[in-house]
Amino acid sequence: MSRCELGVFLFFSLLVGASSVYGVDEHRHHHMPGMSMDVSGMVMGNNKDKLPDDCNEITGEYEINVVAGTRYAKPYASTMFGFNEHEWRVKPCSRITVNFKNEDDVRHQWMLHGLPKYLYDRGMFHMEASGGHTQTGVFIVPSDDKTYLVHCDIAQHMEKGMKAQLIAGSGSGDLWSIPGISADFERVGGIHGKKGSLIGLFAVFAFIVAFIIVFRLFSL
Amino acid sequence: MTRLYRVLFLVVLVVVFAALLPWQWYPRDWRVWYSDTFGASGFLEQPVTVPAVAGENTEEACPPDIRGWRKPQSIAGVDITASPNCLADNPHAVAAFVKGTNNVGHMTLMDARLSPDAVVKGRDLDGDGDPDEIHIRLEVFELNGGSPDLDVPVTQYAIAPGVTPGLWVFAPKSAGMSTENFESLIAQPGLRLPSPAIRVEQGDKVIVTLENSHYMPHTIHFHGVDHPFLTADGEGNDGVPVTSEMPVQPGKQRSYEMQPRQAGTMFYHCHVEVQAHVLMGLNGMFIIEENRPNNWVQTFNIGDGFVRHSSVAVKEKYDREYDLHYLDLDKQLGEKIQQTNDPRIVTQLIHRDYDISQADFEYYTLNGRSFPYTARDSLIVTAPDEKVKLRVVNGGSEGVAIHTHGHKVTITHYDGVEHPEPARITRDVVWVASAQRVDLELSTKNDGLHSYGEGVWLMHDHQEKGVTTSGFGPGGNVSAIVYERYLQDDGWPMTFGMDWKNFLTPGFYQRQDDGSGITPLLAGVEERGLSALRLTILATIAGLFVGLVASWTVKGRSRV
Numbered sequence: 001m002s003r004c005e006l007g008v009f010l011f012f013s014l015l016v017g018a019s020s021v022y023g024v025d026e027h028r029h030h031h032m033p034g035m036s037m038d039v040s041g042m043v044m045g046n047n048k049d050k051l052p053d054d055c056n057e058i059t060g061e062y063e064i065n066v067v068a069g070t071r072y073a074k075p076y077a078s079t080m081f082g083f084n085e086h087e088w089r090v091k092p093c094s095r096i097t098v099n100f101k102n103e104d105d106v107r108h109q110w111m112l113h114g115l116p117k118y119l120y121d122r123g124m125f126h127m128e129a130s131g132g133h134t135q136t137g138v139f140i141v142p143s144d145d146k147t148y149l150v151h152c153d154i155a156q157h158m159e160k161g162m163k164a165q166l167i168a169g170s171g172s173g174d175l176w177s178i179p180g181i182s183a184d185f186e187r188v189g190g191i192h193g194k195k196g197s198l199i200g201l202f203a204v205f206a207f208i209v210a211f212i213i214v215f216r217l218f219s220l
Numbered sequence: 221m222t223r224l225y226r227v228l229f230l231v232v233l234v235v236v237f238a239a240l241l242p243w244q245w246y247p248r249d250w251r252v253w254y255s256d257t258f259g260a261s262g263f264l265e266q267p268v269t270v271p272a273v274a275g276e277n278t279e280e281a282c283p284p285d286i287r288g289w290r291k292p293q294s295i296a297g298v299d300i301t302a303s304p305n306c307l308a309d310n311p312h313a314v315a316a317f318v319k320g321t322n323n324v325g326h327m328t329l330m331d332a333r334l335s336p337d338a339v340v341k342g343r344d345l346d347g348d349g350d351p352d353e354i355h356i357r358l359e360v361f362e363l364n365g366g367s368p369d370l371d372v373p374v375t376q377y378a379i380a381p382g383v384t385p386g387l388w389v390f391a392p393k394s395a396g397m398s399t400e401n402f403e404s405l406i407a408q409p410g411l412r413l414p415s416p417a418i419r420v421e422q423g424d425k426v427i428v429t430l431e432n433s434h435y436m437p438h439t440i441h442f443h444g445v446d447h448p449f450l451t452a453d454g455e456g457n458d459g460v461p462v463t464s465e466m467p468v469q470p471g472k473q474r475s476y477e478m479q480p481r482q483a484g485t486m487f488y489h490c491h492v493e494v495q496a497h498v499l500m501g502l503n504g505m506f507i508i509e510e511n512r513p514n515n516w517v518q519t520f521n522i523g524d525g526f527v528r529h530s531s532v533a534v535k536e537k538y539d540r541e542y543d544l545h546y547l548d549l550d551k552q553l554g555e556k557i558q559q560t561n562d563p564r565i566v567t568q569l570i571h572r573d574y575d576i577s578q579a580d581f582e583y584y585t586l587n588g589r590s591f592p593y594t595a596r597d598s599l600i601v602t603a604p605d606e607k608v609k610l611r612v613v614n615g616g617s618e619g620v621a622i623h624t625h626g627h628k629v630t631i632t633h634y635d636g637v638e639h640p641e642p643a644r645i646t647r648d649v650v651w652v653a654s655a656q657r658v659d660l661e662l663s664t665k666n667d668g669l670h671s672y673g674e675g676v677w678l679m680h681d682h683q684e685k686g687v688t689t690s691g692f693g694p695g696g697n698v699s700a701i702v703y704e705r706y707l708q709d710d711g712w713p714m715t716f717g718m719d720w721k722n723f724l725t726p727g728f729y730q731r732q733d734d735g736s737g738i739t740p741l742l743a744g745v746e747e748r749g750l751s752a753l754r755l756t757i758l759a760t761i762a763g764l765f766v767g768l769v770a771s772w773t774v775k776g777r778s779r780v
Contacts, residue, residue: 037326037330037395042395069471070469077562081435081470104472105471106431106473107393122401128396131473153396153399154398156365157433159561160561185369207763211763211766
């Protein structure tokens, strides 16, 4: 059930986002702490030592090597871009070093959402690597069991396979449409596809029931 | 149940059925007999007219300029003129395009949302004070594409209120997110239709690198631009898969080289499955400016329209310059990328199933938008006694017949080649066939020929479907030549006719409202027909009747 709830939450949060107007916070993205940018790409939200308020100490150290490229889409038919892995598991309050290598000749991103906003601008840890480049960044997750969305935000890269999850502790269920892990929310056997035929079936059923009732009543 | 009761029950059913049946469903002869015998039926009130005004769903005509993009300003030492239109180009991006993304600071790049290597300007080869080595990087973006998790398009870009056709566009290499922010599904302002106008100087050594960030293969063909068939390394350089090179696959890149010897307004487009890719939006204007000293040209004009930093040669002759990109779109073609999330099926739908010979075109855009959105960023703003340069390209598959109200324009260039002055034609309908370019001189001298005086003068394709959106008007590529005196402070034109707010509603382009305020059409009349309840009761009675008769038939048989 939690998987379903999370998916529905994501679905509606994105829908609400669709109708929102320009964020005023568009202005204030300069001079952010933990940010670097050059021709090879950028890192935003880099945090080596600032503990989240709910952590007393760092309870785990992880170093994950992420490789991005069209090559990693091969195992999953119907995707075009991918990461070498689409799920990582860490302990709450742990420090994660991400080495993000881009094997393609175009930009890719490893963008993680849902971190506390008092530590990370807009709750994001974001790495962007230009074609053929590697970026390294560090962040610390808070104490709650949570599943964090990781994706590439270049148009259609998430939709076409660059979507993953980082699970802290026991997590909060799987996200939708992660290659090799979870189904699409809308496309395969989605609720909307079934609706029309369901109504038709119900109408036929009602007709048959009505006919049988009358027929039996007056035949006796 | 006795037989009498059954008959009585049947009679009651028939009477109720007859009473509920609409009067007009009876045979005409019966109704005539009834009228002859009992006189006419009573007066029937007709349904009331519903006002055909959009009301509270109206969008803001002109969003406030909270970022101060319209103002004249100087960024990174680049003077950027004020933008008269309501929606202005990002001045930080304009500055970065003029100086080169390698020559501006970190903050300017962040505000421009550009990659540091989007436009790299190198050495001054001829020693005339401007860079002559230009390396441009283009990416490919999908707008209004599908998503596995949402039933609305993602990376949204509306060409008109509520109209979001699937599109592919070239864009300068950007940095960061494709959307305004993580909570939004709307594309950031640098990603839009049309693919941007590119400007270089005559004699520049130009490299254009295509970084294919899209999930389909693409190339770039530089139509009309002086370029060798092969690069110095012997690689294909014409962008044509059937003659010069294999397409650039997703995640790969390729560089095209050129040193254009002739100036003029040219064109570029993807040459993979051209019958579909070009019409998805992968085409733009490519302008080679005449060589002049200290001529720092604005390498990209995002969304075309007003040029905020014109070249030296243009400023010598003209007061203002506008790029006008006409493009018609096939709604059914654009929908294909929204129907599935599987790139294999998209390929099947677009490269195999799509048949352009059976296609018709629903959306007519000017600079990537249809009326009324054209009024936000594609008005030709001018003043009396000016000379305005209009560079026009038709990226669509049908011709456009551009008509200027109140003015006759002079055609100075065809396909980038200057027309001899004595032979120039001055007219008020300019035909531009597919892929053709014309440079127009718009004179605002009030002499009864070039201009009839100040006003808000419409400018549109005079093939009437060009002024519609899905065959519904006013829409399409309608824009206007607006004199400053007729422009409000926010950049919206001062008009004296119909209220445009009625058009600024998604419902209007779904044909829900007439909006004109002139004709209370049938569409404005409350729907009147059999109510669902009445129809259900009639059907139920019919069902009971059939059931009863059937039961009698069965019983009759069993007795035999």
